[in-house]
Amino acid sequence: MKRRSFLKLALAFLGTTSLAAFVYPIFRYLAPSAGGERSNTLSIAKRDIPLGEAKEIVFNNIPAVVLNRPGKGLIAVSRVCTHLGCLVQYDRENKRLLCPCHAGVYDLEGNIVSGPPPKPLPKLPLRVEGETIVIG
Amino acid sequence: MWERLNNWLEVRIGVDDLIRSQVSEYRVPKNINIFYTFGFVAAVGYLIQVLSGIMLLIYYVPHPDHAFRSVQDIMLKVPYGWLFRQMHVMGSNLMIAAIGLHMLTVFVMGNYKRPRELTWIGGALLLFVTIAFGFSGYLLPWTQLSYWATTVVTSIPTAVPVVGDFVARILRGGDQVTGATLSRFFAFHVSILPPLFLLLAGFHLFLVKRIGISATPFGLPAEEKRPWTEYHKKSHVDGYPYYPRFFQMDMLMVMVYLAVMFFLITFLPNIFFPADATIPADPFKTPVSVRPEWYLLAQYQLLKIIPNKFLGVIIQLALFAVFLLWPFFDTEKEKNIMKRPMLRVLFLFAFILWVILMFWGRS
Amino acid sequence: MRRLVLSVLIVVVLPSFAAGGYKEDFAREFLSKTWVGERIEENACIDCHSSEQMKPAFQEIPDEWRKSWHAQNNISCSDCHGGDPKDPSVSMTHQRGFVGTPSARQVPEFCGKCHIGILKNYQESGHGKSLRASGKGPHCVVCHGSHNIQRANIEIINEQRCGKCHSYDRAMVMKQALFLVEKKIGVIEDGVRALRRAGVYSAEQERALFNTEVEFRTLFHTVDVSLVNQRTGDFTRKLAVLEKDIQDIFAELRSRRNFSAFLLLLFGGMAVLIYLLHRTDHQ
Numbered sequence: 140m141k142r143r144s145f146l147k148l149a150l151a152f153l154g155t156t157s158l159a160a161f162v163y164p165i166f167r168y169l170a171p172s173a174g175g176e177r178s179n180t181l182s183i184a185k186r187d188i189p190l191g192e193a194k195e196i197v198f199n200n201i202p203a204v205v206l207n208r209p210g211k212g213l214i215a216v217s218r219v220c221t222h223l224g225c226l227v228q229y230d231r232e233n234k235r236l237l238c239p240c241h242a243g244v245y246d247l248e249g250n251i252v253s254g255p256p257p258k259p260l261p262k263l264p265l266r267v268e269g270e271t272i273v274i275g
Numbered sequence: 276m277w278e279r280l281n282n283w284l285e286v287r288i289g290v291d292d293l294i295r296s297q298v299s300e301y302r303v304p305k306n307i308n309i310f311y312t313f314g315f316v317a318a319v320g321y322l323i324q325v326l327s328g329i330m331l332l333i334y335y336v337p338h339p340d341h342a343f344r345s346v347q348d349i350m351l352k353v354p355y356g357w358l359f360r361q362m363h364v365m366g367s368n369l370m371i372a373a374i375g376l377h378m379l380t381v382f383v384m385g386n387y388k389r390p391r392e393l394t395w396i397g398g399a400l401l402l403f404v405t406i407a408f409g410f411s412g413y414l415l416p417w418t419q420l421s422y423w424a425t426t427v428v429t430s431i432p433t434a435v436p437v438v439g440d441f442v443a444r445i446l447r448g449g450d451q452v453t454g455a456t457l458s459r460f461f462a463f464h465v466s467i468l469p470p471l472f473l474l475l476a477g478f479h480l481f482l483v484k485r486i487g488i489s490a491t492p493f494g495l496p497a498e499e500k501r502p503w504t505e506y507h508k509k510s511h512v513d514g515y516p517y518y519p520r521f522f523q524m525d526m527l528m529v530m531v532y533l534a535v536m537f538f539l540i541t542f543l544p545n546i547f548f549p550a551d552a553t554i555p556a557d558p559f560k561t562p563v564s565v566r567p568e569w570y571l572l573a574q575y576q577l578l579k580i581i582p583n584k585f586l587g588v589i590i591q592l593a594l595f596a597v598f599l600l601w602p603f604f605d606t607e608k609e610k611n612i613m614k615r616p617m618l619r620v621l622f623l624f625a626f627i628l629w630v631i632l633m634f635w636g637r638s
Numbered sequence: 639m640r641r642l643v644l645s646v647l648i649v650v651v652l653p654s655f656a657a658g659g660y661k662e663d664f665a666r667e668f669l670s671k672t673w674v675g676e677r678i679e680e681n682a683c684i685d686c687h688s689s690e691q692m693k694p695a696f697q698e699i700p701d702e703w704r705k706s707w708h709a710q711n712n713i714s715c716s717d718c719h720g721g722d723p724k725d726p727s728v729s730m731t732h733q734r735g736f737v738g739t740p741s742a743r744q745v746p747e748f749c750g751k752c753h754i755g756i757l758k759n760y761q762e763s764g765h766g767k768s769l770r771a772s773g774k775g776p777h778c779v780v781c782h783g784s785h786n787i788q789r790a791n792i793e794i795i796n797e798q799r800c801g802k803c804h805s806y807d808r809a810m811v812m813k814q815a816l817f818l819v820e821k822k823i824g825v826i827e828d829g830v831r832a833l834r835r836a837g838v839y840s841a842e843q844e845r846a847l848f849n850t851e852v853e854f855r856t857l858f859h860t861v862d863v864s865l866v867n868q869r870t871g872d873f874t875r876k877l878a879v880l881e882k883d884i885q886d887i888f889a890e891l892r893s894r895r896n897f898s899a900f901l902l903l904l905f906g907g908m909a910v911l912i913y914l915l916h917r918t919d920h921q
Contacts, residue, residue, distance in 0.1 A: 224845025239755025
């Protein structure tokens with residue numbers, strides 16, 4: 140009888156451990172990540188970006204650019220070209236965003252005009268609070 | 276405290292009687308063997324799929340623009356997401372293996388014969404539903420492998436004239452695999468197939484309990500020959516009680532199933548992820564080799580080698596019909612396969628052919 | 639019952655032999671083709687240039703191109719030379735933008751249609767100025783070839799190539815300046831390949847690497863050693879961040895393996911215990 144009780148005890152122990160080994164991951168899986176992701180917002184002064192100009196920023200580790208477009212207002216788009224990842228540059232004269240790697244061209248909304256990029260540039264959430272621009 | 280709980284339940288649902296009839300006095304034949312546990316293992320396999328699937332459902336997004344990314348997030352960003360995804364992927368393949376073993380056992384033991392024809396048919400339909408699960412789930416990660424394997428399989432019905440194109444369009448939700456395909460495969464996988472599976476499984480289990488477990492044809496002197504002309508439940512008065520003896524065997528095989536699953540997750544985590552399964556779907560780029568999953572490879576290879584596609588599809592359907600209705604083809608009373616050389620040869624031939632076709636289909 | 643099913647099956651299967659000739663086109667187009675095939679695009683340029691009538695020098699071009707990095711990325715004839723690859727009759731007309739073979743002086747802008755960052759650096763460089771002034775000087779094709787263009791690597795700088803116009807030591811100094819960063823790039827490329835082999839989707843890392851690598855190599859085209867040395871620090875920093883990212887992923891993969899091995903032991907252990915219990919109970 141002793142062997143039997145030992146085996147049953149060992150089984151109960153392993154069984155409980157296995158159950159715990161699943162309950163813990165389930166809990167971590169379902170619990171929302173603590174504190175959200177890195178910095179939630181980035182603020183810039185409005186006067187830092189005159190009309191027609193742009194400012195390069197980094198938001199949540201993504202290089203991005205904030206454009207002050209004549210007649211269309213402010214917009215923030217990611218600078219990571221959707222083709223292969225090079226960083227696009229603001230071309231003021233031709234009112235476009237140009238990728239120096241393979242000549243991908245985007246308009247000032249981030250939409251594709253020509254070249255190899257498969258998708259438009261993702262926009263970042265932007266709002267104006269008084270004299271400050273808040274990204275994120 | 277347990278006494279009081281037991282009492283409370285006893286007055287309301289007669290717990291003692293329930294346990295007595297279903298567990299302690301439920302007897303299994305004396306010559307039952309470990310192979311009889313495969314059905315239970317398959318059912319537990321299904322349970323694991325449901326639970327891991329529900330976990331995945333919490334983070335998965337069924338839209339072509341987000342499907343791949345959401346699966347990657349589950350693998351890389353969500354804590355322990357990798358665990359549930361791996362269990363689901365390994366589980367889907369292991370469950371089909373368990374069902375296959377169960378099917379082989381039933382066949383070799385002759386347990387599909389009268390009065391158990393309905394049980395066999397229920398089982399064959401369950402196999403079909405499980406493969407539908409595997410096939411619909413395969414598309415959901417939206418990888419190159421998913422997309423193109425789905426394209427190939429959904430174009431198979433087009434070999435049938437008149438209705439073929441229509442059937443293919445219904446399957447795909449259009450002329451090509453698109454977001455519409457993803458939506459309907461997702462709906463099937465998550466809301467239509469599960470209740471269908473449960474219905475069939477319930478039917479299957481009900482029949483097993485109602486008719487009684489069939490003893491193996493080996494080990495005991497030959498059962499009385501039928502004809503079975505009236506219903507009577509097969510009981511084994513001199514058999515063993517289900518609990519603890521056979522329950523232990525069931526549990527042992529479940530642990531083995533889980534150990535195999537975690538062996539794969541630890542040492543062969545990419546066994547079901549070839550290179551094409553890690554790249555997002557690209558409708559404009561066909562990968563060099565497009566193949567369905569291993570459990571469909573034999574059928575696929577058969578289709579490829581028959582030069583006339585329509586004939587190929589018809590043969591597949593015919594083979595499935597024979598499989599589904601097998602108890603009506605084999606009405607010989609003798610259950611012991613060792614006493615039936617023709618059936619043995621036929622079975623071995625079909626099985627070896629299936630294995631050869633599967634390996635051939637891999638290259 | 640059995641006979642009924644069998645006869646139904648035969649009735650259904652037999653007509654399929656007849657249906658094989660269901661429709662002539664259908665039979666030819668679909669029934670005898672493979673189930674899934676490559677979508678082969680028609681290209682009039684390649685059709686003519688691979689034919690027997692073409693002169694040998696031109697006939698070699700499609701094969702050369704097929705070996706190139708351009709071909710692997712679906713960049714074909716018309717992307718550089720213009721023209722229309724779909725319609726042989728107008729494939730080389732002015733109206734369809736056909737440019738033909740560029741002269742030596744036209745080469746930088748020919749390639750610079752797409753590689754604009756490199757064009758800018760090149761034109762400001764000693765090499766660019768030399769080409770404009772004398773019509774001689776290393777343009778893109780001199781170093782990279784015309785049709786069998788491979789991925790850029792540091793070995794393009796060698797005595798045979800650079801020694802054609804001036805002494806090799808100038809080129810050697812530049813090669814040394816590039817060396818550190820190029821080596822690091824090589825290490826990270828290996829790391830990314832290992833990631834893919836391990837089943838991890840590495841597009842983010844590949845993009846970051848590509849970005850850095852291309853920016854660095856574009857810089858080379860200024861042929862300005864001091865500038866390269868100045869910027870080396872920036873690039874090594876960016877690459878170090880990337881390297882750490884990749885190491886972190888491998889560490890995570892190791893810890894996952896440990897966790898699932900632990901679960902494997904638990905289940906294996908329980909299987910053994912149940913087996914022993916079974917044996918104890920039913921000796």
